[in-house]
Amino acid sequence: MFYNTGYTFIFYGTLMNLLARILLILLVFSCFSAASLAEETQHKGINPTNRIAYDEAVMLLDSWGGEPSVLYAAKVKLEGILRVAPDFAPAHRQLARYHILTGFIDGTRYEPSALAAAEGSLDEALRLDSESAETHVVAGNLYFLQNRLADAAAALAKAKEIGTDDPWLAIHTADVLIAQDQHAEAAVLYQSVVDSGTDNARAVSLAMDGLILYYHGLGQYQTVESIYLQQIANRPEAAWAYGNYGGFLLCTKDDAEAAIAHFRLALGLTQYDIARNGLAAALYRQSVMVEGNQRENADELIAEARSLREGTSAQVVTEFCGGGPAVVAMQNAETHSPQPE
Numbered sequence: 001m002f003y004n005t006g007y008t009f010i011f012y013g014t015l016m017n018l019l020a021r022i023l024l025i026l027l028v029f030s031c032f033s034a035a036s037l038a039e040e041t042q043h044k045g046i047n048p049t050n051r052i053a054y055d056e057a058v059m060l061l062d063s064w065g066g067e068p069s070v071l072y073a074a075k076v077k078l079e080g081i082l083r084v085a086p087d088f089a090p091a092h093r094q095l096a097r098y099h100i101l102t103g104f105i106d107g108t109r110y111e112p113s114a115l116a117a118a119e120g121s122l123d124e125a126l127r128l129d130s131e132s133a134e135t136h137v138v139a140g141n142l143y144f145l146q147n148r149l150a151d152a153a154a155a156l157a158k159a160k161e162i163g164t165d166d167p168w169l170a171i172h173t174a175d176v177l178i179a180q181d182q183h184a185e186a187a188v189l190y191q192s193v194v195d196s197g198t199d200n201a202r203a204v205s206l207a208m209d210g211l212i213l214y215y216h217g218l219g220q221y222q223t224v225e226s227i228y229l230q231q232i233a234n235r236p237e238a239a240w241a242y243g244n245y246g247g248f249l250l251c252t253k254d255d256a257e258a259a260i261a262h263f264r265l266a267l268g269l270t271q272y273d274i275a276r277n278g279l280a281a282a283l284y285r286q287s288v289m290v291e292g293n294q295r296e297n298a299d300e301l302i303a304e305a306r307s308l309r310e311g312t313s314a315q316v317v318t319e320f321c322g323g324g325p326a327v328v329a330m331q332n333a334e335t336h337s338p339q340p341e
């Protein structure tokens with residue numbers, strides 16, 4: 001689920017680290033979707049008006065793209081429900097989601113106080129309804145974010161035992177498997193979500209991200225590219241789908257022109273740092289490919305890149321991609337013809 005997802009992303013070093021962090025960020029921003037709002041609102045102790053407010057809060061959390069106002073609106077609705085129905089367990093679970101989202105810093109860093117608040121809300125949700133599979137799924141993800149792998153595995157196993165069709169159960173179980181270096185097993189779970197027919201587009205996209213990591217690690221780049229294109233088809237409104245593909249085009253395929261086009265598509269939907277940094281890197285890479293008699297075009301590319309990101313051309317591309325053909329090309333270009341700063 002940023003994202004899951006116009007999301008707030010982070011700056012990264014290597015392409016694989018980039019993909020892994022995007023996967024994690026998307027987990028944080030999107031993984032807590034309700035499996036079924038209809039199932040949620042069957043709980044006793046909440047009136048029709050508050051059921052509507054609850055559903056709206058869930059949709060706000062599911063749609064969050066980094067806007068503080070969206071989180072605040074969800075919080076207001078959930079706290080309003082709990083003031084009149086303090087024993088409504090699903091609202092406590094959704095409040096845990098809120099705390100986790102507000103605690104995200106970047107990469108694998110979270111505000112400890114926010115995670116502690118999320119755990120408090122989850123504990124209350126479990127106290128009120130210990131047989132909620134969805135709450136155990138969220139708990140499993142929270143424990144994973146806290147590096148409590150044994151607790152995460154236990155919570156996810158409990159959710160499976162109770163039974164749920166929530167696609168996040170498979171995804172969070174895959175997270176734990178990856179942490180245990182069981183990548184092939186995790187890939188099977190990701191594929192099961194893609195093949196499940198779920199209408200949860202974010203879950204499908206996140207599962208595809210997991211498959212991208214897996215096949216990229218195997219060097220199966222044709223498969224990786226096909227999955228990126230599936231992601232775009234799955235969520236054509238999602239900026240990150242275009243931005244992530246742009247990163248692959250630049251860093252793995254060294255196709256700066258196509259990368260520029262996809263980063264621009266991403267930024268046309270949502271303004272976020274990774275796409276801006278990627279566009280700057282792609283512009284620099286394209287600038288050194290311009291023929292000598294087209295120097296004016298190269299200067300325009302460089303000027304735009306500098307407006308987006310500080311640093312030399314080689315630094316910008318290296319920091320974005322980490323390694324690969326684009327980095328080698330830029331380092332060679334800077335060595336033979338350093339650009340004045």
